[in-house]
Amino acid sequence: MIDIAGLTKTYMDGDQKITAVDNVTLSVAQGEFVSIIGHSGSGKTTLLSLAGGLTKPDSGRVVIDQTDIWSLPDDALSEFRNKNVNFIFQFASLVPTLTVFENVMLPSAFGSCCEGLDEYAKSLIEMVGLADKMKSYPSRLSGGQQRRVAIARAFVNSPKVILADEPTGDLDEATEAEILDIFRKKNADGVTFLIVTHNQSLASAARKRYAMTGGILKEL
Amino acid sequence: MKKLGLFYLAVRNIRRKLFRTVSIMMSVAVVAGTLFSATMVIYSVKRSIAVGTERLGADILVVPADAETKARGVLVSGEPSTFYMDRSVLDKVKAVEGVAQVSPQVFIESSSFSCCYVGNAMLVGFDPQTDFSVKSWLADFSIKEFGPDDIIAGRGIPTMVGRTLKFYGHDFNVVGVLAQTGMTFLDSSAFIRMDAAYRMAEESAKKAVKPITVTPDQISAVLVKVAPDYTPQRVAVKINYAVDGVKSIPSDEVIATVKDQLSKLLTYLLTIGGIVWVMALLLIAVVFSMIVNERQREIGLFRAMGAKKGFMFKLLVTEAALLTTAGGVVGVALGGIMVFSFKNLITTQLKVPYLWPSTAFIVELLAGCILVSLVTGVLAVLYPAALSARMEPYNAIRKGE
Structure with a gap:
């Protein structure tokens, strides 16, 4: 499903050249749940962004569902993301002027909308336990609730791949467990997960685990 | 439910900061109002002389x-x-x-x-x-x-x-x-x-x-x-x-006399209008640059969810166009009220004849002033919108954190 080969990304910090991702090769099969653990600054978020087509690598390639994503023109890459990949970031990043329901529906604004999507969005909101908050604005929600809305949003375009960056960061244990439960359900439905975290309990939920240090990836 | 669209998102974005929205609208309203009332007065006097x-x-x-x-x-x-x-x-x-x-x-x-x-x-x-x-x-x-x-x-x-x-x-x-x-x-x-x-x-x-x-x-x-x-x-x-x-x-000289009387006023109005227009243009450009800066993470997030560069560009242009068009409407309404209310004062002060333009002309002028407002907004936002569209999603997300 995801084939990463020889992926390298460097950036300049003043005069110093930093290698954020160093010749990483990784293969994730369809329906797999993979976690990458590492400290802050180890390059795991950069790797996730390279894998999701958010930043261009210096070298190497990323193939998702048989598409070499970095060979696509920018518009085609955007379209590919809209249809196949979605992200969960460490921050909820909801649009403050949209309701919970509208925030969940947001990906539909950037691509073709399918029949019955609003019903599906509602079911996702119910799934994350916010059925009574459909019309609420983000400012009325707690941090945990906002995170759950972001998770519901990540699934609305029925992506084949979820790339999650610290999806349970700053959340209490109960909420973390609920979110993990949602991930398991979706994983059981066939969604491929690639999660980067420094949270051991979240990482251990994955069937395949990697560690990242100084931009280098190693399987655990 | 209707699909979320560019226009809907633009309208929602406009509502975010009321003071900022009203400030932009009012700056454009002043431009449109000045343009409308000055053109109305000048055209009315010319028409009167011609008739x-x-x-x-x-x-x-x-x-x-x-x-x-x-x-x-x-x-x-x-x-x-x-x-x-x-x-x-x-x-x-x-x-x-x-x-x-x-x-x-x-x-x-x-x-x-x-x-x-x-x-x-x-x-x-x-x-x-x-x-x-x-x-x-x-x-x-x-x-x-x-x-x-x-x-x-x-x-x-x-x-x-x-x-x-x-x-x-x-x-x-x-x-x-x-x-x-x-x-x-x-x-x-x-x-x-x-x-x-x-x-x-x-x-x-x-x-x-x-x-x-x-x-x-x-x-x-x-x-x-x-x-x-x-x-x-x-x-x-x-x-x-x-x-x-x-x-x-x-007879031509009579027109020339009135033109002389009007030229000072016209120069004054055009200078004021020009200054206000440039200021409005700069204000909108600066405010929208700030908006792009404020919304970097959101821009990155939109791009991550599949928004194309063109969408991001059009979103900002639509916001500016909506704001400035609304400002234009407010401006011509205020300008119209001023001109219609103070017609006698204007003619007495300027010592010029005055004849209302035809309805068709007023409609065309209204449309023209609103169009100028719209163009002002679009021009002013071109650079910030291009900036927003060019942002690499990952960088936008990181910088916005």
């Missing part, structure tokens, strides 16, 4: 040399005034090369009517035998013969066809009321036959409280039509040279 001079029908107005200022005052601001010269001027003017037709007129100032209306009005006596100005209006009223006691009133005189108007003790039958020109001279004047004017003057000693002294050998002005191959300016010079004690005023 008035066309109604006058003469290429040149010959008046006593020492009454030139008074005569211009009569024409431009409609200040009632009387001045006389010897009738012999008529033949002398007629003999000048390039003069095709001449017709005399006599002006009588009337500050009081016998009843109902007190105001500054002019009685203009014309010669039915030689007239080429008033006669053209008679056709509008289906009048074949203009009788000795008939009168045509300007729109500014409160009367109607069939009524009687009394001047200096003499009754006149109203046979026509002219359409408005905006030129006070024409709108506040009443036109009678010249022989009636002299008779009225003669009888005024017995009938009127305040008699008038004008005799048949006196006229106030000579209306001149120039021959086809001559220009009014050239013939005016010839008349001034050939006839002593007169001053020829080409």
Whole structure:
């Protein structure tokens, strides 16, 4: 499903050249749940962004569902993301002027909308336990609730791949467990997960685990 | 539910910061309002002059040399005034090369009517035998013969066809009321036959409280039509040279006088409008650059969810366009209220004639001003919008954290 080969990304910090991702090769099969653990600054978020087509690598390639994503023109890459990949970031990043329901529906604004999507969005909101908050604005929600809305949003375009960056960061244990439960359900439905975290309990939920240090990836 | 679209998201974004939204709208409103009201005033004055001079029908107005200022005052601001010269001027003017037709007129100032209306009005006596100005209006009223006691009133005189108007003790039958020109001279004047004017003057000693002294050998002005191959300016010079004690005023010059009076105002308004426009442009550009900066993470997130560069560009342009168009609508509404409310003050202060433009022109002007507002917003936001579209999603997300 995801084939990463020889992926390298460097950036300049003043005069110093930093290698954020160093010749990483990784293969994730369809329906797999993979976690990458590492400290802050180890390059795991950069790797996730390279894998999701958010930043261009210096070298190497990323193939998702048989598409070499970095060979696509920018518009085609955007379209590919809209249809196949979605992200969960460490921050909820909801649009403050949209309701919970509208925030969940947001990906539909950037691509073709399918029949019955609003019903599906509602079911996702119910799934994350916010059925009574459909019309609420983000400012009325707690941090945990906002995170759950972001998770519901990540699934609305029925992506084949979820790339999650610290999806349970700053959340209490109960909420973390609920979110993990949602991930398991979706994983059981066939969604491929690639999660980067420094949270051991979240990482251990994955069937395949990697560690990242100084931009280098190693399987655990 | 309807699919979330660009327009919907733009409208929602506009609602985020009310003060900022209102500030941008008001800055554009000032530009649109200034543009609308200035154009309305200038066009109205020009239209009035054009309609008035066309109604006058003469290429040149010959008046006593020492009454030139008074005569211009009569024409431009409609200040009632009387001045006389010897009738012999008529033949002398007629003999000048390039003069095709001449017709005399006599002006009588009337500050009081016998009843109902007190105001500054002019009685203009014309010669039915030689007239080429008033006669053209008679056709509008289906009048074949203009009788000795008939009168045509300007729109500014409160009367109607069939009524009687009394001047200096003499009754006149109203046979026509002219359409408005905006030129006070024409709108506040009443036109009678010249022989009636002299008779009225003669009888005024017995009938009127305040008699008038004008005799048949006196006229106030000579209306001149120039021959086809001559220009009014050239013939005016010839008349001034050939006839002593007169001053020829080409109709075009009346327009030029008003243009002079307007040019200062126009320069002032254009300068203010230009400064405000540039400031509005800069304000919008700066505010939208700030917006792009504020929303970096959101921009990155939108891109991560599949928004194309074009979508991000169009989103910001739509926001700016909506804001500035709304500002334009508010501006023309305020400008319209100002112009309509203070019309009398404007004309009094500027001493210019004024005639409302046609509805079609007002509609076109409204649309034009709103379009200028829209273009202002789009122009101002081009750079920030391009900046927003060019952002690499990952960098946008990281910088916005």
